[in-house]
Amino acid sequence: MASAELRIIRRRIVSVQSTKKITRAMELIAASRILKARDRVKAARPYAEKMAEVVRNVGRASGEVQHPLLEKRDLSKMGILIITSDRGLAGGYNSSVIRLAEQRVADLRTEGVDARLYVVGKKAQGYFSYREYHIERSFLGVTDQPGYGDARAIANTLMEAYASGTIDAVEVFYTEYQSALNQIAAGSPLLPITPPDSDEDEAGDGVAGPAVSYSYEPDPAEILGRLLPRYVEADIFGKLLDSSASEHAARQRAMKAATENADELVKVLTRTANQARQAEITTEISEIVGGAEALSQD
Numbered sequence: 001m002a003s004a005e006l007r008i009i010r011r012r013i014v015s016v017q018s019t020k021k022i023t024r025a026m027e028l029i030a031a032s033r034i035l036k037a038r039d040r041v042k043a044a045r046p047y048a049e050k051m052a053e054v055v056r057n058v059g060r061a062s063g064e065v066q067h068p069l070l071e072k073r074d075l076s077k078m079g080i081l082i083i084t085s086d087r088g089l090a091g092g093y094n095s096s097v098i099r100l101a102e103q104r105v106a107d108l109r110t111e112g113v114d115a116r117l118y119v120v121g122k123k124a125q126g127y128f129s130y131r132e133y134h135i136e137r138s139f140l141g142v143t144d145q146p147g148y149g150d151a152r153a154i155a156n157t158l159m160e161a162y163a164s165g166t167i168d169a170v171e172v173f174y175t176e177y178q179s180a181l182n183q184i185a186a187g188s189p190l191l192p193i194t195p196p197d198s199d200e201d202e203a204g205d206g207v208a209g210p211a212v213s214y215s216y217e218p219d220p221a222e223i224l225g226r227l228l229p230r231y232v233e234a235d236i237f238g239k240l241l242d243s244s245a246s247e248h249a250a251r252q253r254a255m256k257a258a259t260e261n262a263d264e265l266v267k268v269l270t271r272t273a274n275q276a277r278q279a280e281i282t283t284e285i286s287e288i289v290g291g292a293e294a295l296s297q298d
Helices: 002-062 093-110 122-130 148-163 220-297
Strands: 077-083 114-120 135-139 169-179 182-191
Touching (some): 077 093, 077 122, 093 114, 093 122, 114 148, 122 135, 148 169
């Protein structure tokens, strides 16, 4: 009995050690990808900030310009864009943003607003499909290394739906990357576009920056009409990059914890195996001594 128990424990030790090699490799891969994803987030932010500045300045010059992406409507159909990952093993990364989006959908239904879902990543697609939510459009294979073309495809889908009246507004739910140890599930409005505040400077200290005089060719209204779609694309691209960096950071932490747990489990199993082996040896010695005594009595 002891020998059979010992074989089972040893097989478990080998299995845990094999799993540990996998989690360790995934931890190292995620750690290497965090650096690249973080650099991409930092590199994209100046473009987004400059785009906001240009939209603000052109919007000031164009006055009360009318554009479909600026049109505010009575809300009856809300588009919800949910950004998750295609792969799991990332701790609570996916569940946090899905839970936040699902709560928003529930609140909209309570208000009598129809929620139309647009999902990025297999995790959101699988979750909402299983619960029989209607998904308007899924975007897969995006979040590992998102490109600007991915953001443009998502933005075009949402802008077309908004322009056609299929939806009256759009909100985005994603994970904001703050540091390798801190990522926060967040939601923000996307459409209609709210022009960046022109009354405060970039530092947000409440002091208006100096007015800049530009010469426009063609007129400011036409330039703004061309810039607004790019503004939406840049906004979505920034959120995709944030989500990607957050995914890799969450996976690195989850795999690190799994590797440490495997180490602890191997120690416990090794201790149990040693105890089983000692019990087996004790039993064998007892049998030998018992047999010797029986022979001596004969």
